[in-house]
Amino acid sequence: MTVVEPFGLNVRDQALEADVQAGLAAVEAGLLDATKSEVPFITEAAQHLVRAGGKRFRPLLVMLAAQFGDPYAPGVVPSAVVVELTHLATLYHDDVMDEAEVRRGVDSANARWDNSVAVLTGDFLFARASHILADLGPEAVRIQAEAFERLVTGQILETAGPRDGRDPVGHYLDVIAGKTGSLIAVSGRFGAMMSGADESVVNILTQYGERLGTAFQLADDVLDIASDSHESGKTPGTDLREGIPTLPVLRLRAQAAEYGRPDDLALVELLSGDLTDDARHAEALRLMRAHPALEQVRQDTVRYAEEARASLAPLPECFAKTALEELCGAVVHRVG
Numbered sequence: 001m002t003v004v005e006p007f008g009l010n011v012r013d014q015a016l017e018a019d020v021q022a023g024l025a026a027v028e029a030g031l032l033d034a035t036k037s038e039v040p041f042i043t044e045a046a047q048h049l050v051r052a053g054g055k056r057f058r059p060l061l062v063m064l065a066a067q068f069g070d071p072y073a074p075g076v077v078p079s080a081v082v083v084e085l086t087h088l089a090t091l092y093h094d095d096v097m098d099e100a101e102v103r104r105g106v107d108s109a110n111a112r113w114d115n116s117v118a119v120l121t122g123d124f125l126f127a128r129a130s131h132i133l134a135d136l137g138p139e140a141v142r143i144q145a146e147a148f149e150r151l152v153t154g155q156i157l158e159t160a161g162p163r164d165g166r167d168p169v170g171h172y173l174d175v176i177a178g179k180t181g182s183l184i185a186v187s188g189r190f191g192a193m194m195s196g197a198d199e200s201v202v203n204i205l206t207q208y209g210e211r212l213g214t215a216f217q218l219a220d221d222v223l224d225i226a227s228d229s230h231e232s233g234k235t236p237g238t239d240l241r242e243g244i245p246t247l248p249v250l251r252l253r254a255q256a257a258e259y260g261r262p263d264d265l266a267l268v269e270l271l272s273g274d275l276t277d278d279a280r281h282a283e284a285l286r287l288m289r290a291h292p293a294l295e296q297v298r299q300d301t302v303r304y305a306e307e308a309r310a311s312l313a314p315l316p317e318c319f320a321k322t323a324l325e326e327l328c329g330a331v332v333h334r335v336g
Contacts, residue, residue: 016319016323020063023062023076023080024056024060026077027059027063030078030080030081031088032047034131042121042124046124046128058080058183058184058187059080059081059084061209062080062190064191064320064323064327065188065191065192065205065320066192066194066195067195067320068192068197068198068205068315069197071195073194076190078135079136080191082132082136083183083187085125085128086125086126086144088125089123092118092121092122093118140193143190144186150177150178151183152178154174154177155175157171157174157178158175158179168245168250168253169247169250169254172246177213180213180217181211181217182210182213183213184210184213184216185207185210186209188206191205204315207311208312209308211308211311212305212331215301215302215328218297219332221297222248222297222298224238224239225237225240225285226335240271240285241275241276243271243272243275248294252264252271252291256268267288301331305328308328312325
């Protein structure tokens with residue numbers, strides 16, 4: 001058994017490992033090519049997060065899904081470049097909205113330059129992704145457009161908050177289905193579709209990506225609280241500081257409302273206050289790390305990952321299917 005970096009996925013077949021590694025190397029080259037501009041400053045800004053690295057989770061999923069057809073088909077690598085460029089573009093925008101200072105262990109683009117540069121660089125990456133999509137055909141353009149609409153809708157829903165009477169947890173799960181699940185679902189769909197896999201396989205891998213995307217985002221919610229900056233590559237507690245109610249906070253609020261425990265109510269009050277103060281922020285992180293709500297979200301992560309694994313059952317037994325099952329375990333492993 002070998003390990004495919006950068007996500008640490010266990011692969012049990014040398015031929016599959018070679019295919020995935022070659023595909024990811026081609027994607028990396030494609031990302032660098034797609035982020036070049038005749039204007040040197042644009043190239044520097046656009047390649048800032050590319051060169052910082054990352055898990056390349058979405059391209060990895062494209063490569064594994066392509067194993068159910070022809071993994072060497074010409075559209076496979078470009079489609080993986082498209083989904084990663086789109087993801088990178090959203091990171092530039094997210095960091096502006098969150099006023100984040102660190103991303104992937106380096107200064108965020110907005111911290112290194114300013115918000116305008118970060119936003120425009122994200123737009124530049126979206127434009128380059130669209131240029132590549134045009135060569136993949138109208139169906140690929142439609143699929144990506146629908147996913148991007150879902151992604152933006154999820155972001156708007158997060159900003160607007162739940163409507164009156166809506167369960168905040170249900171609202172949040174809708175948010176992350178759009179913000180994260182949509183693009184990860186497209187990764188599975190593009191990999192299978194571009195490889196010429198059967199339509200039934202395309203549908204299975206799309207649904208797999210949806211469920212795994214939710215698990216992946218919930219794992220990020222846990223890591224935002226539980227990890228340090230070395231582990232996550234970003235400043236811990238960024239969502240807490242910005243008052244973004246991720247699932248651990250929503251679970252805490254639900255427990256406080258249901259049981260009325262004084263410690264829970266005090267923590268809710270702390271989280272509702274000004275966490276730009278470093279001491280208050282550190283105290284909030286400490287208390288959230290010790291609260292049962294965090295463990296509950298760990299279990300939520302496991303549940304969605306297991307649903308993703310179960311959705312693969314109709315696929316034929318092969319090393320690629322095993323690797324996709326292992327990917328579910330790798331997502332869960334991130335949260336302990």
